[in-house]
Amino acid sequence: MNKTSQPQLKNYRWKGINSSGKKVSGQTLALTELEVREKLKEQHIQIKKIKKSSVSALTRITNRVTPKDITVLTRQLATMLTTGVPIVQAIKLVSDNHRKAEMKSILSHISKGVEAGTPISKSMRTASRHFDDLYTDLVATGELSGTLAEVFERLATYREKSEQLRAKVIKALIYPAMVVLVALAVSYLMLTMVIPEFESMFAGFGAELPWFTQQVLHLSHWMQAYSFYAALGIIVSIISFKLIRKRSYSISLATSRLGLKLPILGGVISKASIAKFSRTLSTSFSSGIPILTSLKTTAKTAGNLHYEVAIGEVHRETAAGMPMYIAMRNTDVFPEMVLQMVMIGEESGNLDDMLNKVAAIYEFEVDNTVDNLGKILEPLIIVFLGTVVGGLVVAMYLPIFNLMSVI
Numbered sequence: 001m002n003k004t005s006q007p008q009l010k011n012y013r014w015k016g017i018n019s020s021g022k023k024v025s026g027q028t029l030a031l032t033e034l035e036v037r038e039k040l041k042e043q044h045i046q047i048k049k050i051k052k053s054s055v056s057a058l059t060r061i062t063n064r065v066t067p068k069d070i071t072v073l074t075r076q077l078a079t080m081l082t083t084g085v086p087i088v089q090a091i092k093l094v095s096d097n098h099r100k101a102e103m104k105s106i107l108s109h110i111s112k113g114v115e116a117g118t119p120i121s122k123s124m125r126t127a128s129r130h131f132d133d134l135y136t137d138l139v140a141t142g143e144l145s146g147t148l149a150e151v152f153e154r155l156a157t158y159r160e161k162s163e164q165l166r167a168k169v170i171k172a173l174i175y176p177a178m179v180v181l182v183a184l185a186v187s188y189l190m191l192t193m194v195i196p197e198f199e200s201m202f203a204g205f206g207a208e209l210p211w212f213t214q215q216v217l218h219l220s221h222w223m224q225a226y227s228f229y230a231a232l233g234i235i236v237s238i239i240s241f242k243l244i245r246k247r248s249y250s251i252s253l254a255t256s257r258l259g260l261k262l263p264i265l266g267g268v269i270s271k272a273s274i275a276k277f278s279r280t281l282s283t284s285f286s287s288g289i290p291i292l293t294s295l296k297t298t299a300k301t302a303g304n305l306h307y308e309v310a311i312g313e314v315h316r317e318t319a320a321g322m323p324m325y326i327a328m329r330n331t332d333v334f335p336e337m338v339l340q341m342v343m344i345g346e347e348s349g350n351l352d353d354m355l356n357k358v359a360a361i362y363e364f365e366v367d368n369t370v371d372n373l374g375k376i377l378e379p380l381i382i383v384f385l386g387t388v389v390g391g392l393v394v395a396m397y398l399p400i401f402n403l404m405s406v407i
Contacts, residue, residue: 007031009060009102013051019044029055029063029101035108063101070130071159073103078152087148088114106130119143134284134297141288151287158283165272165363166303172268172370179381183388190392192227195220198396209399216395256305264376268369273307274338275362282355291351292319307333324351337361 012033015025024045028036033050040047055063073094080090088111095107106128113123121140124131135155142151199217202209209217223230245252260266280301284294295318299311310331317327325343328334338358345354369376 009055009063009105011053011055011059012036013053014040014047015049016040016045016047018046029059031102031105031109035105038108038112065100065102065106065128065130067130067159068163069100069103070135071156071163073107074152074159075156078149078156081149081152087120120148132301134280134301137289137293137297138284138287145288147288154283154287158279161279161359161363162276165275165366168366168370169268169272172265172366172373175373176265176377176381179377179384183385187388187392188223188227190389191216191220191223195392195396196224202399210395210402213395213398216392253305253309260304260306264369264373268366269304271362271366271369273302273304274334275359275366276301276303277307277311278338278355278359278362282352282359285355286352291324295324310334 009029009031011027011029013025013027014036015023018024028039030036030039033052036050037047076094077087077090080093081087085093091107091111091114095104095111098104098107109127110120110123113126114120119140121136121143124139125136138151138155139148142148195216199220202213245255260270262269277298280298281294284297285291289297292315295311295315299308299315302308302311310328310333313331314324314327317330318324323343324346325339328342329339341354341358342351345351348354
């Protein structure tokens with residue numbers, strides 16, 4: 001099993017004979033047939049037949065391992081290792097009590113690898129793509145230093161903080177997106193259902209309609225005739241843009257930089273990236289990974305290509321012998337406060353503590369901004385809704401006002 005071509009979850013129907021000589025049958029969800037055979041062997045069932053079949057999309061989704069599952073696993077392992085439970089026993093305990101078939105398969109792969117003498121970091125690396133380089137490097141350091149419980153504790157805390165930060169950024173993006181979608185939906189309904197009713201009423205006036213009303217009626221006609229093609233065009237454009245962005249490094253970098261310049265939201269994304277950089281680097285460095293290796297790993301987990309490039313430059317200049325805070329200043333990406341704290345950390349030998357403080361400050365700022373987002377965006381939302389929906393309403397009532405003034 002490897003990260004690039006991980007097997008898909010399958011349903012294995014089997015028939016066999018148990019230790020009492022009785023015929024038995026059943027089905028097992030697993031990633032490989034070998035795993036099913038080993039499970040049945042443990043139950044002393046002699047296999048007669050195994051048939052593989054694909055699972056439904058719903059089953060695959062409900063059994064899929066998510067980053068949150070890995071975070072919960074990390075916390076469970078940290079707790080059990082701290083209380084003295086051996087690593088293989090801890091993995092088996094989690095596996096026995098887990099409801100997701102994919103996680104059971106991954107943990108089975110890890111425990112068998114460890115029992116065979118493979119380091120747990122290597123077993124995790126080959127078991128699933130969810131155990132990234134940062135995760136496995138930290139576990140490998142813990143194995144070498146004999147501080148596996150502490151490393152899992154640090155990893156659990158780091159992942160929990162990262163997930164909280166990610167949830168806050170998503171929360172910040174959902175609010176304005178929902179407002180825009182509601183405004184577009186209301187406008188569409190008005191243009192295709194409400195305005196045509198007004199148009200039939202205006203036909204009986206026998207007078208020339210105001211210019212603004214005429215333009216809205218033209219828009220209504222266009223929406224009724226071409227809205228399906230417009231929606232299809234937008235969907236195709238979004239998919240094409242995502243594919244181009246994925247394949248083109250320069251476009252991906254340009255859009256990452258553009259995202260950071262968005263009003264309010266750009267600041268949230270920027271602060272979240274700095275917080276994640278600081279938290280990741282602190283976790284790696286405090287676990288005993290050399291600073292250059294930590295910087296290289298941190299760049300991959302930045303969450304924004306613009307910051308990934310900047311951290312890559314910091315790594316190159318630091319490797320050439322430059323102090324890290326000067327290398328960070330040369331990128332023109334990091335605020336002065338971050339640079340000052342990193343400088344103090346480097347000079348005092350407490351870089352990990354200082355980076356943790358930077359992460360805490362920026363996580364608090366993101367949290368505070370998201371909590372106050374409603375108050376910040378409220379005036380903009382009122383103007384936006386007033387312009388879009390209010391404009392359509394005014395366009396429909398202008399002829400009525402004109403008619404009243406003529407009467």
